[in-house]
Amino acid sequence: MTASSTAALGPAGHILVIGAGRMGGAMIDGWLAGGRAPATITVIEPSADARARLGARGLVAAADADAVAVPDDGFAVLVVAVKPQSFEAALPPAAPLLSAGTLVVSVAAGKPVATLRNLLGHPRLVVRAMPNTPAAIGRGITGCYAVPEVDGAGRATAEGLLSAVGEVVWIADEDLIDAVTGVSGSGPAYVFHMIEAMTQAGVAVGLPHETARRLARATVIGAAALADASPETETALREAVTSPAGTTAAALAVLMDDTNGLPPLMTRAVTAARDRGRALAD
Numbered sequence: 001m002t003a004s005s006t007a008a009l010g011p012a013g014h015i016l017v018i019g020a021g022r023m024g025g026a027m028i029d030g031w032l033a034g035g036r037a038p039a040t041i042t043v044i045e046p047s048a049d050a051r052a053r054l055g056a057r058g059l060v061a062a063a064d065a066d067a068v069a070v071p072d073d074g075f076a077v078l079v080v081a082v083k084p085q086s087f088e089a090a091l092p093p094a095a096p097l098l099s100a101g102t103l104v105v106s107v108a109a110g111k112p113v114a115t116l117r118n119l120l121g122h123p124r125l126v127v128r129a130m131p132n133t134p135a136a137i138g139r140g141i142t143g144c145y146a147v148p149e150v151d152g153a154g155r156a157t158a159e160g161l162l163s164a165v166g167e168v169v170w171i172a173d174e175d176l177i178d179a180v181t182g183v184s185g186s187g188p189a190y191v192f193h194m195i196e197a198m199t200q201a202g203v204a205v206g207l208p209h210e211t212a213r214r215l216a217r218a219t220v221i222g223a224a225a226l227a228d229a230s231p232e233t234e235t236a237l238r239e240a241v242t243s244p245a246g247t248t249a250a251a252l253a254v255l256m257d258d259t260n261g262l263p264p265l266m267t268r269a270v271t272a273a274r275d276r277g278r279a280l281a282d
């Protein structure tokens with residue numbers, strides 16, 4: 001194996017995870033649910049509570065990089081799942097734990113390959129991935145970018161780890177990872193806010209709050225499940241709700257307004273997230 005090739009991550013290969021919070025934890029849950037042996041996963045996590053929970057499940061949990069024992073065959077993969085603001089503290093101490101064939105997979109928003117390389121002792125094999133929180137129930141979607149040095153086996157390794165928590169889509173341009181963040185990484189929050197906004201609107205037209213919330217929540221969940229189960233496009237499903245000159249058409253005239261409707265508002269929101277991702281690069 002050359003320094004630029006990646007070994008496929010076999011069942012006995014070792015994974016090092018830095019940060020076992022919401023995203024790191026969801027990925028670990030997915031790997032364990034998929035049958036990965038807990039002892040093949042080493043986690044660096046400063047939270048003593050989180051370490052105790054991980055240790056109880058058979059993972060190797062260390063408070064910092066100094067406490068990590070590198071396995072004989074090295075770490076096949078390093079997953080970086082700390083906040084962008086923790087990069088300077090979390091990454092440099094882990095650099096000595098990597099070998100030439102270690103595939104670095106970062107799920108952090110904004111932080112580019114160049115920064116990962118600078119802070120981790122210049123690893124060659126880097127994938128940036130942007131998952132989302134439905135990963136916690138195996139229903140996430142992750143957008144991924146691999147540097148050219150990552151070969152087919154390396155992509156398969158990254159995809160194998162990320163597909164344990166949902167769908168995977170590859171993008172060819174690192175710059176577009178921030179756009180992925182704007183659409184799907186941050187996207188679950190937009191949908192949850194849709195429930196909040198529909199609840200608020202229901203209260204505004206006279207419904208008790210809990211009734212409005214129940215109606216709004218079941219509608220968003222039911223509509224998403226219908227979109228998932230149906231062979232129809234979103235457009236066809238929308239049209240199926242919309243009687244000519246009926247109530248839905250009246251609402252959609254507001255929501256689909258070119259100037260003040262949801263599409264221009266959503267474009268502004270996604271652009272703001274994309275731009276914040278770009279700003280986190282620094």
Ligand SMILES: NC(=O)C1=CN([C@@H]2O[C@H](COP(=O)(O)OP(=O)(O)OC[C@H]3O[C@@H](n4cnc5c(N)ncnc54)[C@H](O)[C@@H]3O)[C@@H](O)[C@H]2O)C=CC1
Binds near residue numbers: 090
């Ligand atoms: N929450 C989300 O919806 C998504 C988050 N991400 C990315 O995932 C990364 C983690 O985000 P979350 O899981 O939401 O945050 P989180 O706060 O839940 O988890 C971060 C974890 O890192 C740990 N940590 C802090 N300093 C550390 C250090 N020096 N060494 C090792 N671990 C350390 C914390 O104790 C915590 O458990 C971020 O970079 C974020 O951009 C990506 C996609 C979606």
Ligand SMILES: O=C(O)[C@@H]1CCC=N1
Binds near residue numbers: 185186
């Ligand atoms: O809000 C954030 O910065 C992270 C990245 C995508 C979702 N949560």
